[in-house]
Amino acid sequence: MDTYKSLRMEAYEANMKLPQLGLVLFTFGNASAVDRGKGVFAIKPSGVPYKDLRPEDMVICDFEGQQVDGKLRPSSDTKTHAVLYKEWTDIGGVVHTHSTYGTAWAQAIKDIPIFGTTHADHLTTKIPCAPPMKDEYILGDYEHMTGYQIIDCLTEKNLDYRTNEMILVGSHAPFTWGNTVEKAVYNSAVCEEVAKMAFLTLQINPKTPALKETLIKKHFERKHGDSSYYGQGC
Amino acid sequence: MDTYKSLRMEAYEANMKLPQLGLVLFTFGNASAVDRGKGVFAIKPSGVPYKDLRPEDMVICDFEGQQVDGKLRPSSDTKTHAVLYKEWTDIGGVVHTHSTYGTAWAQAIKDIPIFGTTHADHLTTKIPCAPPMKDEYILGDYEHMTGYQIIDCLTEKNLDYRTNEMILVGSHAPFTWGNTVEKAVYNSAVCEEVAKMAFLTLQINPKTPALKETLIKKHFERKHGDSSYYGQGC
């Protein structure tokens, strides 16, 4: 009897959505789901192709990134997930992909400007791009420090992870999170689509202004907060 | 016995075509179909994923945007649809998407120039981009005013909704309409393809001239009006 069975299934289903949504090539991505009660999360095993993945392959780790259960080695990005779960005590899932347009913005080391309501429906500021990591951190505990690179960037830009659920790690690729891993997967697809739209917008009009504040506020509040009226309210 | 059964089915089938045509990600779009005799239209419920959508989920609303029948909450864009049905008394369907290239032009706040016969087969002028909404309207009845933002833009540019069945709402995304919702869906796909072609055309030749008037007239009249000879004449 696997006490992590439902957690593994949740992580498995989230991982399988990544290639279905066109967000990963081969094994370039990973999703994890947390069980706060047990203090562990389930994550994709390292380097296993999606077509071969099974729910029971998901690896269980604690918030120090130590493997707790599972026969396979966890994703090489496990410590980054662990740091985010440890520091942000109310998130339920984390996703990392190398989706094409999001990664291009990350490689260009540019925040993604907020140009339209598709963006404002999900967050109220630019999608931040964390500066590339300092050498001493790269040479140290790299994946662990990637977690702090993400957290520090939000802190420096005065952003709240509860309302800003996506980031670009400079020279690397996007990370997203959410109150569930399903929401984190959703955010990865939104990040990619917004990245593509912003790219095209600047190609059409390099002087495109940022979306006006009233529209940002209106669209974000349609979907978030007490006065939201998008969806079925459940 | 559902008196709106066939109307719901019509709206349902139109909505389902949007993801099939690659025009929507997740729930970023909605289609509605009108019954002029009953003075109501059927529209997608808010925030319901396309894969879960059923014909009976379609929500029935009147031209003030008030819900008349249905268990779910209607699309958050319902009032925009209502205004268009109320003001344009001979349209049969309305579609809104955040399709990638159309949205990029909307975000760039640029009309889509008329460069070729693919465009002229469908309309004789640029695809207009309505300027972003004034703050007092955003802070007021936003979705209702989006309807008038569309109508006012056509009026200011001296365009007729009967021959110009698509628009970009600046900083937002495209809206289309037609004598049936099926035609409105078709127009959404045409808008996206024309938006992509125009984008590429300007990348290849930033000084591309507008299509000459004789070709515009020729191609539009091949498909529209008394002397049209495209299609099977039925």
Place this chain on the structure above:
Amino acid sequence: MDTYKSLRMEAYEANMKLPQLGLVLFTFGNASAVDRGKGVFAIKPSGVPYKDLRPEDMVICDFEGQQVDGKLRPSSDTKTHAVLYKEWTDIGGVVHTHSTYGTAWAQAIKDIPIFGTTHADHLTTKIPCAPPMKDEYILGDYEHMTGYQIIDCLTEKNLDYRTNEMILVGSHAPFTWGNTVEKAVYNSAVCEEVAKMAFLTLQINPKTPALKETLIKKHFERKHGDSSYYGQGC
């Protein structure tokens, strides 16, 4: 008993490949196959969606563009096909699409430069773009004149339709042909891929030189002529 049955099937199968190859949206394209013995060709009916198309729907026309057999109205581009069959007495098929990248080059009114061996495997010069039609021709027998617009462009550029099997009609879209309609369909897909590659090449390096003559000759002769050695020689 339909005396055109096999010709209709040949045209039908060619038409059905166009959406499968991603070359047409809705009904924006048509293919025809000729029977030189009978002096007729079979072409797609006008405005019929590909999903509804049946072999028996193909319309039989003569080289004046007059309908000889079939219940439906032929493609609005029928007279263009007719002119090409009449003037080029050894071609077996003609295809017209509004494929995205080919159409973008046509709208930009630019020849597609020859940058690589993918292009040289198929033709030895730029893919020509015919200048937009003169007004008196547009106002006259438009589709008939489109045929001569194509033929005149090749003549002016001293190109042979036997080795140059594709053209862009300026402000409009590509036309291709070949000794069979299957080859014409193949050429439409090649034209689109070469158009996309050339677009990207110029974005990467706006000063990309034309492919050197020795490589053009080498690659074209690998696939064409007496000393060709590509394929199975049958």
Place this chain on the structure above:
Amino acid sequence: MDTYKSLRMEAYEANMKLPQLGLVLFTFGNASAVDRGKGVFAIKPSGVPYKDLRPEDMVICDFEGQQVDGKLRPSSDTKTHAVLYKEWTDIGGVVHTHSTYGTAWAQAIKDIPIFGTTHADHLTTKIPCAPPMKDEYILGDYEHMTGYQIIDCLTEKNLDYRTNEMILVGSHAPFTWGNTVEKAVYNSAVCEEVAKMAFLTLQINPKTPALKETLIKKHFERKHGDSSYYGQGC
């Protein structure tokens, strides 16, 4: 009894992955797998569409490019594969495609800069672009010389084929290799994705700096060498 049966199957399966991965249009690509014990490799027959390909169609050739077994004519690029197998005695497979973005960089005659960790996960330098071939080589034994064009480029840039498993042949298209043909196919898909990301990166920020050396080293060593920790270590 076919003594090359398993080798043919290996080459067949690799070839079939190329269209599945979106790397080839029609017959524009080929994969081969080597049997070092027998001193031969199996390669795709020339000009046969992928849908018609069968395992028994694979052609067996020696390292001089001479056909040893098989009814069909081998790929026109066979001699290029032969040279690479002869000179690089520990590679197991070779793949050639005209994948869209890789070919665009090859046509632009530009190395693909190293901008991010997706690239550094696979190689530590730019993806090299060999200069277009000298005329005397083109006019000589062209496909044979293409092999030496590849080898010479790596030598001149002081690159090792064991760690740099991909190259662009200028004005032509990518070639990749690996210890197995499966790895060579994987490298072709990585090359295409990295080519697309680098293209987009430069469009977003034309002054994007190269990835810093510490990140290059870190990411490459995560996946390669004695201290690698990516994957399942098998």
